[in-house]
Amino acid sequence: MRDFSYLRANSIDAARQAAALPGAMLLAGGTTLIDLAKCGVTEPEIVVDITHLKGLDGITVDDRGAMIGALARMSSVADHAEIKSRFPAVSDALWQAASAQLRNMATIGGNLMQRTRCPYFRDPANFPACNKRTPGSGCSAIGGVTRGHAVLGTSEACIATYPGDLATALVAFDAIVHLGDRQVAVDDFFLLPGATPEREHAIEPGEMITAISIPASAAAGRSTYLKVRDRQSYEFAAASAAVGIEFEADGRTIRDLRVALGGVATKPWRARAVEEALKGKLLEPDTVRRASLLAIEGAVDHGANHYKIELAPRVVARAILKMGETA
Amino acid sequence: MTSKTRIPIQLQINGHLHELEVEPRVTLLDALRDHLGLTGTKKGCDQGQCGACTVHIDGQRVLACLTLAAQAEGRAITSIEGLADGDGTLHAVQAAFLEQDAFQCGYCTPGQILSAVACIREGHAGSDDEIREYMAGNLCRCGAYPHIVAAVRQAALEIASSMETAS
Numbered sequence: 001m002r003d004f005s006y007l008r009a010n011s012i013d014a015a016r017q018a019a020a021l022p023g024a025m026l027l028a029g030g031t032t033l034i035d036l037a038k039c040g041v042t043e044p045e046i047v048v049d050i051t052h053l054k055g056l057d058g059i060t061v062d063d064r065g066a067m068i069g070a071l072a073r074m075s076s077v078a079d080h081a082e083i084k085s086r087f088p089a090v091s092d093a094l095w096q097a098a099s100a101q102l103r104n105m106a107t108i109g110g111n112l113m114q115r116t117r118c119p120y121f122r123d124p125a126n127f128p129a130c131n132k133r134t135p136g137s138g139c140s141a142i143g144g145v146t147r148g149h150a151v152l153g154t155s156e157a158c159i160a161t162y163p164g165d166l167a168t169a170l171v172a173f174d175a176i177v178h179l180g181d182r183q184v185a186v187d188d189f190f191l192l193p194g195a196t197p198e199r200e201h202a203i204e205p206g207e208m209i210t211a212i213s214i215p216a217s218a219a220a221g222r223s224t225y226l227k228v229r230d231r232q233s234y235e236f237a238a239a240s241a242a243v244g245i246e247f248e249a250d251g252r253t254i255r256d257l258r259v260a261l262g263g264v265a266t267k268p269w270r271a272r273a274v275e276e277a278l279k280g281k282l283l284e285p286d287t288v289r290r291a292s293l294l295a296i297e298g299a300v301d302h303g304a305n306h307y308k309i310e311l312a313p314r315v316v317a318r319a320i321l322k323m324g325e326t327a
Numbered sequence: 328m329t330s331k332t333r334i335p336i337q338l339q340i341n342g343h344l345h346e347l348e349v350e351p352r353v354t355l356l357d358a359l360r361d362h363l364g365l366t367g368t369k370k371g372c373d374q375g376q377c378g379a380c381t382v383h384i385d386g387q388r389v390l391a392c393l394t395l396a397a398q399a400e401g402r403a404i405t406s407i408e409g410l411a412d413g414d415g416t417l418h419a420v421q422a423a424f425l426e427q428d429a430f431q432c433g434y435c436t437p438g439q440i441l442s443a444v445a446c447i448r449e450g451h452a453g454s455d456d457e458i459r460e461y462m463a464g465n466l467c468r469c470g471a472y473p474h475i476v477a478a479v480r481q482a483a484l485e486i487a488s489s490m491e492t493a494s
Contacts, residue, residue, distance in 0.1 A: 001352050002352070003350050003351060003352045004351055004352060005351060006334060006351035006395070006397050008397070027395070027398070029393075030393045030394060030395065030398065031375060031390075031393055034354070034375075034392075034393045034394075034395065035374060035375050035393060037352075038373065038374060039374075047351065047395070049395070049397065049398055051398055052401070073387075075387075098464070099378065099463055099464020099465075100388060100442070100445070100446065100449075100451070100461050100462075100463075100464050101378060101381055101388050101389050101390045101442065101464045102375065102390065102464065104387040104388060104389050105389045105390065105393065105394070232459075232460075233459070233460050233463035234463035234464055
């Protein structure tokens with residue numbers, strides 16, 4: 001790991017100012033930044049440690065929704081009683097991510113800044129070509145081993161999968177990223193790769209995530225996160241689904257539905273076509289399975305990742321039907 | 328590449344304050360092993376994947392390989408060397424690992440034990456399935472997992488019963 005200067009921020013303003021310096025990067029839990037610095041993917045000149053800032057790790061939940069400070073740890077949010085009861089998909093997504101140690105380190109703000117696990121992106125010594133790392137250098141993944149790569153939202157420049165679980169749940173429930181006074185919908189915070197895969201987030205130099213808010217809804221209160229993966233634990237999703245549902249008074253007709261996919265797309269992927277197809281319908285297995293195929297509309301595979309196109313709709317259908325069982 | 332100045336830091340490890348000068352890039356793991364001679368904390372992958380470097384910071388299990396030493400200033404750090412009592416009486420988890428033969432080569436063991444102590448304290452050792460899920464961040468290449476689960480289960484029961492006796 002190349003050496004850097006270390007600055008410990010003692011206020012949010014100081015952190016923002018330091019973050020705007022050339023070559024500066026914010027350090028919270030370190031689970032992405034230090035890892036990628038060791039891989040030689042990121043080479044910060046200045047590391048700005050924000051973990052000693054006070055008052056940014058609060059979690060408050062009321063009838064309007066949840067407000068989660070950027071420095072709250074993944075484990076604290078996953079285990080929070082009100083998050084579990086009012087936003088079960090958020091808690092489910094968190095405790096199924098990474099390991100207990102990593103969840104104690106990683107912050108909620110840092111979690112949104114997590115980078116892809118594309119093995120070509122993570123290995124600059126052996127694979128110099130990576131448009132995300134070095135714009136214009138090409139993509140080593142296209143034509144390479146693609147089992148973990150995205151089938152939705154890809155471009156000719158990049159097919160790297162967005163690896164996170166939390167943001168998949170957040171995008172389903174219209175969460176908002178707070179950058180100080182500026183607010184950005186989570187769906188808009190994550191950018192499609194297009195011709196500029198090096199730009200992943202709608203955040204500017206000198207900005208810092210200060211909190212994430214999630215509006216309360218009946219669908220969020222009745223929600224789940226289903227994660228299918230190669231190992232039972234401590235593994236990234238092959239395909240995952242965050243689903244929330246609200247029924248009409250009859251307990252069988254779908255009034256509101258939220259569906260988002262993880263592990264198959266270049267960003268957290270809201271599946272609005274599935275939601276629209278099922279609103280007003282009775283929750284029946286055949287109807288749900290047919291509608292779930294819309295989740296994967298427009299998918300493009302690169303060989304070894306073709307299985308995700310079959311897997312993702314099944315994961316969506318299973319998650320929706322699971323929510324129906326508890327009616 | 329510019330050479331950066333070493334920075335003075337103080338680390339509180341197992342109840343003792345240590346003063347050292349390190350390059351900013353030095354991880355807590357390297358500070359423990361190479362600067363302070365506390366080699367009980369192991370370097371496995373050095374990439375946050377294997378759990379061999381697990382220590383406690385302010386009572387929470389974390390990975391020392393992805394924590395900068397400078398970041399840990401002002402926090403209470405516990406490594407495997409600080410787990411037994413001053414008189415050498417082993418922690419219940421250490422004793423259970425011995426009794427259940429919960430290791431073969433032993434390289435992952437300090438990390439397993441620190442992780443298990445926290446797993447029990449968090450209340451995540453209620454069943455074998457829960458132990459497996461919440462100990463998933465500690466890999467054992469010898470494959471001693473069944474005995475590790477048995478040791479964590481035994482220690483969890485012992486700690487629960489000793490707390491009942493104490494109250």
